[in-house]
Amino acid sequence: MARRRGRRRHAGEYRIPSQFIVLSRAKGATTARRSLREKLSPQFHTSGKSFNDSVLPALVMLARREKDLLNKIAIDAALDEGDVAYLLGREPGSAEVEAVMARVRAARGGEDGGRAAKAKPRSRGRSLGDF
Numbered sequence: 001m002a003r004r005r006g007r008r009r010h011a012g013e014y015r016i017p018s019q020f021i022v023l024s025r026a027k028g029a030t031t032a033r034r035s036l037r038e039k040l041s042p043q044f045h046t047s048g049k050s051f052n053d054s055v056l057p058a059l060v061m062l063a064r065r066e067k068d069l070l071n072k073i074a075i076d077a078a079l080d081e082g083d084v085a086y087l088l089g090r091e092p093g094s095a096e097v098e099a100v101m102a103r104v105r106a107a108r109g110g111e112d113g114g115r116a117a118k119a120k121p122r123s124r125g126r127s128l129g130d131f
Contacts, residue, residue, distance in 0.1 A: 032086035039077045063087035067100070074104045 033052060040059070041051040063070040064087070074084055084100050085092040 028082075029086065032082050035080070036083050036086065039079065039083070040073075043077060060087055060089070064089065070100060071103050071107070074100060075107050079104075 033056065036056065036059075037048045037051050040055075041048050044051060044055050046055060059073075063073070070084070070087060073079065079087075081092050081097060081101055084104075085094070085097045088094075088096055088100070090096050
């Protein structure tokens with residue numbers, strides 16, 4: 001049976017379910033929380049669940065208020081740009097995140113750069129074939 005005129009009464013245009021859109025947007029935040037949990041929960045001596053429930057919200061508030069604390073945590077825990085962006089509540093490429101990461105790179109470069117230049121080549125020594 002052919003349709004007479006126009007659109008069907010109860011049929012609408014197909015739209016992607018909104019749950020998929022919400023889930024795809026939440027994926028970045030979930031990944032950032034998981035990354036922070038893996039890097040910081042051992043330092044706080046907590047489980048991953050208790051870190052997400054109690055420590056992370058307090059850490060986010062502290063990081064937004066105390067930039068020096070954020071710099072120290074980022075250096076000690078080797079946080080990447082996404083982790084710092086989550087703690088600041090900004091996008092990964094924003095000016096605030098870039099400023100923090102520049103300070104982190106400068107601090108890491110000062111510590112690691114000196115050691116790498118002074119490192120001696122490893123001597124060959126003995127191997128299992130010598131025995």
